[in-house]
Amino acid sequence: MSADPYARLADLGLSLPTVVPPVAAYVPAVRSGQHVYVSGQLPMADGALLAVGKVGAEVTPEEAKALAHQCALNALAAVEQLVGLGAVTRIVKVTGFVASAAGFTGQPAVINGASELFGEVFGEAGRHARSAVGVAELPLGAPVEVEIIVEVS
Incomplete structure (x- = not known):
């Protein structure tokens, strides 16, 4: 496996999308020291x-897993x-929110849809701590939302 995340994305047939503009009063990501905190992504x-x-x-x-990948x-x-x-040294934490029907567990x-992608792109450095939380509603009626914390050099 290549250590280069760009090469890994290409090997997977993936390209990075345009950054989604915020839907409210926040920014997509903030760096603080050696960490980048990424706002929840729909x-x-x-x-x-x-x-x-x-x-x-x-x-x-299955559809929701693919949405978590996105x-x-x-x-x-x-x-x-x-x-x-190229500055990412580790995916530290993934938090996934799933708009869940009654009884869905x-x-x-x-959220494996997100976690598996990070592992494919970053290898061992993509292994992370995680929470997967069921919620009643998400912004815009989305089924899934994912936020991450990454360590950078």
Whole structure:
């Protein structure tokens, strides 16, 4: 596996999207010392939310996992814009929020869509601490939201 995150993205057939503009009063990412804190990223592509609804009702767990993958790509784009992916030394923490239908308890499998991407791109440095939380609603009716903390050089 290449240590270069850009090469790994290319090997995976992926490219970083344009950074999603904030939908409220915040910035996509902030650096503080050796860490970058990325705001919650929705499953947006080309300026549009890819799906709406609750996981376990309008959105299947498999669809939600793919949406979490898109959230992770959006988070990496925010890191790229602020410091560049080459500065990342470790993905420290991933927090995933899943808009969940009553009785849905598969949040960890959904957020694997993000976690697996970080592992594929950064190898061992992509292994991270994580929370996967079920919530009643997310902004714009999104099924999934992902935020990350990364360590940078």
